[in-house]
Amino acid sequence: MTEIIDGNAVASEIRDDLTAAIETLADAGSRPGLATVLMGDDPASQTYVNMKQRDCEEVGIESHHVDVDGDAPPEELYDAIADLNEDSEVHGYIVQAPVPDHVDYRDVIRRVDPIKDVDGFHPENVGRLVAGDARFRPCTPHGVQKLLESADIDTEGKDVTIVGRSDIVGKPLANLLIQKADDGNATVTVCHSRTDDLAAKTRSADIVVAAAGVPELVDGSMLEDGTVVIDVGVNRVDADTDKGYELVGDVEFESAKEKASAITPVPGGVGPMTRAMLLYNTVKAASLQRDVDVELP
Ligand SMILES: Nc1nc(=O)c2c([nH]1)NC[C@@H]1CN(c3ccc(C(=O)N[C@@H](CCC(=O)O)C(=O)O)cc3)C=[N+]21
Known part of the structure; x- marks a missing residue:
């Protein structure tokens, strides 16, 4: 059975843990x-x-x-x-x-x-992250790490293929996952629009993170059985709904679910985690600025 990783539930736990x-x-x-x-x-x-x-x-x-x-x-x-x-x-x-x-x-x-800088985008914070001394982990990559942890998916020694090289997701996530740390220790491949054979890279991965901003770029035919699939995409596509649009991930959910051992949905996957980790960074920022020690989840 494929596990559907519930980002709303994990985000809600993190919010609860932050209140103290x-x-x-x-x-x-x-x-x-x-x-x-x-x-x-x-x-x-x-x-x-x-x-x-x-x-x-x-x-x-x-x-x-x-x-x-x-x-x-x-x-x-x-x-x-x-x-x-x-x-x-x-x-x-x-x-x-x-x-x-x-x-x-x-x-x-x-x-x-x-x-x-609770986004973690300032060059000083980017530098610290790359140097293994992160102050604020960017919210989406941090949210992906917390989602994997919540589903008991260990990254140590795993092949992770990240599709997307953005400054806000692909690059910082690659840096975090290669770090010598319990939530790192992975072997990471970063793909992008000029990658020659994307499907070969996703097929050879234990974990695929789709973060290219292209609706349904990754489908089941590009995955081996048992892959963990994390969908970072939040694409608004025109649709005949109340809101006039539909949210679509970078993964074609139905076909990917047939292959995946675990997969995140859109909506309700990474999106809520991004927001939870923003709250986390805000609490950390206040703690640093006021020199008050707090326990973070
Ligand atoms: N400086 C900056 N920092 C950001 O972190 C940032 C940004 N700019 N610009 C845009 C992207 C996108 N982003 C999302 C956050 C939450 C959801 C989210 O909560 N999504 C819900 C549903 C959202 C809906 O219904 O529209 C979900 O996936 O379940 C989505 C996308 C943060 N971003």
């Missing part, structure tokens, strides 16, 4: 605060921002939000970032990607105070 740390910080006079910054009005981004605000409310994190007009000059976003760097009630914040075309996301990230 949050109350410890609140009792010490510093309830953790998380801010989201949204430039423009990308509908998917607005959905994520709303979900993050609800998550914060559930666990007792103070949530803040800043909107920046999509047509404003980059300086307006930089000013908002400077304000958040100064705001002692905001321990962590993220600038929702993508930003409009006239803004360079790398210029944005460099302005975020690294101690408040």
Whole structure:
């Protein structure tokens, strides 16, 4: 039987486990605060921002939000970032990607105070992660590691094929999984749009992580029996539903499920874990900034 890994359930456990740390910080006079910054009005981004605000409310994190007009000059976003760097009630914040075309996301990230960079995207935090001394693990890769752990899937010695080389998923996940650590010790292959024979790489893997942002790129014909399949894709495709779209992963679920020993669904797989690990990083940020020790899940 194929195990369907329930990301909503694991994320909910992590939120529960975070509440004690949050109350410890609140009792010490510093309830953790998380801010989201949204430039423009990308509908998917607005959905994520709303979900993050609800998550914060559930666990007792103070949530803040800043909107920046999509047509404003980059300086307006930089000013908002400077304000958040100064705001002692905001321990962590993220600038929702993508930003409009006239803004360079790398210029944005460099302005975020690294101690408040709960996405883990600032070059200082990227460097620390690669050096094996991560401060904030990027939320999606960290969520993937926690999902594997929750399903008792050991990565040690395993062949992991990651499909996708993005700065926010593929690259940091590859770095984490090759590290000498209980949740690492894997042999990792990173594939991308120029990979010659993608199916050969996915077929030779014990664990496939699909994170290319291409709907249903990986299907059952590309998998051997018994593969663990982690689907990071959250593609909105037009559909005749209430919302006018359907969420589709990077994996063709039905055919992949026939081959997989365990698989994550979309929705309800990695997505909720990304949000849970953002809360985790926010609690860690508050703990570091206020020098209050807490136990993290
Ligand atoms: N600075 C920045 N940090 C991010 O972490 C970031 C970002 N920008 N830009 C966009 C991507 C995407 N992302 C998701 C988070 C949660 C779900 C999620 O909760 N998905 C639910 C359902 C969502 C729905 O119903 O639309 C699920 O898969 O079950 C999805 C996608 C974070 N991202």
